[in-house]
Amino acid sequence: MDKFKTVVNIANKQTNLGFGVVALLTVGGEQIFSSVVFRCPCNELNFLYGMVFLLVPALALLLLGYILNKKTWKLSTGLCQHRAKLCRWRRLCATGMVFAQISTTALVAPTSWIAVALLNGNYYECAMTGTNVSAYSRHLCGDKNSLVQCQRELYSFPCMSGTSVLQADRESVLLTLRAQSQILGWLLIASIMLSNLLLTCVARCTSPISYLQLKFWRAYTHEESNMIDSYTTKHAKDLAERNLKCFFNRTPPEKIITPPNKDWEKISSLYKFNTKEQYYSTIHRYVETCQETDNGMMRMASVKSSEPADDNPAVLSFVDDGSVAL
Incomplete structure (x- = not known):
């Protein structure tokens, strides 16, 4: 419930209500993946498996955000037929600004996925118990075992079985990993909100028209x-x-x-x-x-x-927004 409350707060602070809806749908999908689909293998595949679940769905959501944005297709349709016009640096700058606006919208879902997944901690725990960084293993296991034995023990930590390490030591390691994951999650949320605030302030301060x-x-x-x-x-x-x-x-x-x-x-x-x-x-x-x-x-x-002048300011964020059916 705490994760849902966090995402609701993020959604309420978005300037566009659609961003909040996307964030809520994303956290719902993450909950399903985390509780139903995700099963840490507890072997040498831990790192790859955990990182795939953390990053690959975010990449898929990013690509989906580009696909469903109407601006993407307005910007790219017929682009190959007007290659000569692209050589003008002003047009390139305007195109870059529009692409940045598209990216800002497309990043809502993937960043929401990563933030909620880090707050959950399951993917991060699985990935970090599979890392082969000796300094990290030594930090967690100390001098109790050799590094090789320590790594084997770390593999099985997320599964709560197949390890000879004391329960208290195992819980201490998992709590450390979960704390690191949640710290990263909150830092990501804070950076998202700060970036959103700064971009909104810059857009409003440079607006060529009044509020009404x-x-x-x-x-x-x-x-x-x-x-x-x-x-x-x-x-x-x-x-x-x-x-x-x-x-x-x-x-x-x-x-x-x-x-x-x-x-x-x-x-x-x-x-x-x-x-x-x-x-x-x-x-x-x-x-x-x-x-x-x-x-x-x-x-x-x-x-x-x-014809619009090439040096005009790029389209404001809400113009030409929406999804497109392919």
């Missing part, structure tokens, strides 16, 4: 994200229905306007805020810079004005 406008922008992007999903689904359904009717009924197609590729590319790029133009998204900028032609169609007023 930032709040309005967050609400706008949330509504636009929800509506674009439903609108694109409806438009795709209408287009598919028209095409199928034409195919099966052998009738001429009704006129359904779909934006051209260049327009899709303009609204699919990652947004960069420009203090000279008060636009809240790529779609907002596209609509405001469109003009109506003689046949009633909309076209871009100026290609130059529709």
